[in-house]
Amino acid sequence: MASSLSGLFSSSLKPSKTLSVKALSAPPTRGGDSFSFPHTSKPTHLPLTLSASRSDISHTDAATAAKKELIKDPDALWERYLDWLYQEKDLGLYLDVSRVGFTDEFVVDMEHRFKSAFKAMDELEKGSIANPDEGRMVGHYWLRNSSLVPKPTLKTLIENTLDSICSFADDIIAGKIKPPSSPRFTQILSVGIGGSALGPQFVAEALAPDNPPLKIRFIDNTDPAGIDHQIAQLGPELASTLVIVISKSGGTPETRNGLLEVQKAFREAGLNFAKQGVAITQENSLLDNTARIEGWLARFPMYDWVGGRTSVMSAVGLLPAALQGIDIREMLAGAAIMDEATRTTWLKNNPAALLAMCWYWASDGVGSKDMVILPYKDSLLLFSRYLQQLVMESLGKEFDLDGNTVNQGLTVYGNKGSTDQHAYIQQLREGVHNFFATFIEVLRDRPPGHDWELEPGVTCGDYLFGMLQGTRSALYANGRESISVTIEEVTPRSVGAIIALYERAVGLYASLVNINAYHQPGVEAGKKAAAEVLALQKRVLSVLNEASCKDPVEPLTLDEIADRCHAPEEIEMIYKIIAHMSANDRVLIAEGSCGSPRSVKVYLGECNVDDMYA
Numbered sequence: 329m330a331s332s333l334s335g336l337f338s339s340s341l342k343p344s345k346t347l348s349v350k351a352l353s354a355p356p357t358r359g360g361d362s363f364s365f366p367h368t369s370k371p372t373h374l375p376l377t378l379s380a381s382r383s384d385i386s387h388t389d390a391a392t393a394a395k396k397e398l399i400k401d402p403d404a405l406w407e408r409y410l411d412w413l414y415q416e417k418d419l420g421l422y423l424d425v426s427r428v429g430f431t432d433e434f435v436v437d438m439e440h441r442f443k444s445a446f447k448a449m450d451e452l453e454k455g456s457i458a459n460p461d462e463g464r465m466v467g468h469y470w471l472r473n474s475s476l477v478p479k480p481t482l483k484t485l486i487e488n489t490l491d492s493i494c495s496f497a498d499d500i501i502a503g504k505i506k507p508p509s510s511p512r513f514t515q516i517l518s519v520g521i522g523g524s525a526l527g528p529q530f531v532a533e534a535l536a537p538d539n540p541p542l543k544i545r546f547i548d549n550t551d552p553a554g555i556d557h558q559i560a561q562l563g564p565e566l567a568s569t570l571v572i573v574i575s576k577s578g579g580t581p582e583t584r585n586g587l588l589e590v591q592k593a594f595r596e597a598g599l600n601f602a603k604q605g606v607a608i609t610q611e612n613s614l615l616d617n618t619a620r621i622e623g624w625l626a627r628f629p630m631y632d633w634v635g636g637r638t639s640v641m642s643a644v645g646l647l648p649a650a651l652q653g654i655d656i657r658e659m660l661a662g663a664a665i666m667d668e669a670t671r672t673t674w675l676k677n678n679p680a681a682l683l684a685m686c687w688y689w690a691s692d693g694v695g696s697k698d699m700v701i702l703p704y705k706d707s708l709l710l711f712s713r714y715l716q717q718l719v720m721e722s723l724g725k726e727f728d729l730d731g732n733t734v735n736q737g738l739t740v741y742g743n744k745g746s747t748d749q750h751a752y753i754q755q756l757r758e759g760v761h762n763f764f765a766t767f768i769e770v771l772r773d774r775p776p777g778h779d780w781e782l783e784p785g786v787t788c789g790d791y792l793f794g795m796l797q798g799t800r801s802a803l804y805a806n807g808r809e810s811i812s813v814t815i816e817e818v819t820p821r822s823v824g825a826i827i828a829l830y831e832r833a834v835g836l837y838a839s840l841v842n843i844n845a846y847h848q849p850g851v852e853a854g855k856k857a858a859a860e861v862l863a864l865q866k867r868v869l870s871v872l873n874e875a876s877c878k879d880p881v882e883p884l885t886l887d888e889i890a891d892r893c894h895a896p897e898e899i900e901m902i903y904k905i906i907a908h909m910s911a912n913d914r915v916l917i918a919e920g921s922c923g924s925p926r927s928v929k930v931y932l933g934e935c936n937v938d939d940m941y942a
């Protein structure tokens with residue numbers, strides 16, 4: 329029995345809305361009648377009925393063969409463009425997958441995978457334990473539509489938190505809530521890392537006005553010099569800085585260190601940190617309890633059913649955004665519209681499914697090619713960094729849901745166009761073919777009335793447009809595939825929509841490759857290893873302290889230190905620890921022993937008797 333794409337429209341997974349299916353108007357002949365751009369009406373697609381049945385298709389052969397034969401005929405390309413073009417009219421967002429060479433056979437071949445992906449996503453939104461490794465629900469979609477939550481108490485929590493974020497931000501901006509020694513807050517210092525930084529950073533770069541009510545800066549690492557730089561740049565404005573400490577777990581070492589360093593700066597400036605501190609964390613976390621006990625200005629909740637990399641639509645992203653004067657309800661609205669658009673099981677009308685399908689095709693479902701993200705808009709510079717965590721921390725997994733070793737993933741990199749054309753796009757155009765590109769196109773160059781022709785009939789934005797289209801064509805001409813996501817302009821609504829688009833695409837793709845997208849076991853391993861290095865460092869210091877308290881001081885060789893730490897196998901790490909501490913004047917090298925690491929002798933500058941028996 330001939331299989332067909334109609335399987336993706338099966339009654340068991342009814343599209344979330346009955347779509348009036350009408351034949352897409354015949355694509356205009358080139359140079360034919362004037363063509364109103366498709367965004368004036370949502371194109372609908374007739375289900376493709378294909379003769380080939382899935383059983384007699386060898387995916388690999390067909391796909392491999394097809395990969396070599398990207399379409400060259402412009403008329404055929406134009407028809408493919410129109411046939412697969414997706415557009416969400418309310419958002420002014422559309423998706424072009426025509427420059428990805430998936431075949432009709434491949435689409436049919438993927439039908440069964442998509443059916444289970446759609447089913448799993450539907451159950452996820454209904455509150456299933458979609459993160460089985462941590463036994464958690466996955467509820468970031470509920471943040472944009474609280475009526476979806478499986479428990480009424482969560483609906484109230486989500487709505488009340490949003491209201492409190494908005495009123496707190498309004499009061500801060502209006503000066504109703506102000507610091508002890510300034511007329512109003514003027515700065516935000518966000519302390520957080522990973523998903524507790526990347527979302528707020530992307531949103532700030534994309535949407536903050538030129539002169540925001542509060543200007544934001546970030547401490548997103550445990551680099552002392554980086555922390556010093558941010559505090560130095562604040563200078564006396566530390567007194568009017570709202571410090572937002574963000575940590576879902578409430579115990580991330582880098583964030584804790586940032587907090588302690590900032591509190592030290594407040595003490596040295598004679599400021600009361602609690603009056604300027606806000607915590608965003610899970611209830612009863614170490615951070616939450618610290619903020620409560622110390623009486624910080626405010627605390628906002630995070631939930632165990634929202635992952636760090638999908639938390640930007642929670643207080644994590646919404647509070648910093650609101651304080652910068654960004655319309656967070658518009659962000660949520662854009663995400664909600666995209667969430668609804670990506671609920672359909674109608675493949676061609678589901679932009680997230682289209683993305684997931686393209687990723688699978690382009691990277692063979694095993695991450696064989698990297699995803700290069702190229703927004704041709706300065707304000708979207710951090711989108712690729714944001715997607716690095718969202719995509720790679722979700723998909724980069726050792727095991728699949730059945731416990732098989734798969735080492736899955738999809739590598740993401742990129743910055744912005746046309747800037748990157750003057751950096752690495754040479755390799756993309758002619759070099760190793762190990763990627764597929766994603767162009768993010770923004771049609772609106774400048775606010776209305778602000779444009780200017782730098783030569784007759786040509787604006788700066790025309791160049792940017794031309795560079796994008798030229799690069800897309802040049803890559804395709806050399807067999808390099810690309811996806812294009814187009815938005816009309818960068819607004820809270822469109823930013824909310826593209827975040828939601830990629831969150832859903834990652835979730836669907838994870839189902840296609842049968843992995844849990846919502847945990848991060850590898851990160852825990854890294855945290856554990858770091859803790860072991862610090863524990864070894866403490867033992868080294870204790871051994872050196874004991875030797876340094878002798879009279880005369882007894883400088884020790886690396887071998888002697890390793891021996892006294894009962895860790896001879898760690899001698900290289902001990903050498904690295906000594907090197908780092910020596911560079912920071914925390915250990916001294918004995919005269920005449922500056923030769924090879926084997927002969928170097930070290931000691932501490934002073935003996936700390938209290939630590940002698942630590």
Ligand SMILES: O=P(O)(O)OC[C@H]1O[C@H](O)[C@H](O)[C@@H](O)[C@@H]1O
Nearest residue numbers: 522523524575576577580636851
């Ligand atoms: O928000 P926190 O609990 O401090 O976690 C910050 C980050 O820590 C780890 O790296 C996790 O893998 C990330 O997903 C998380 O965003």
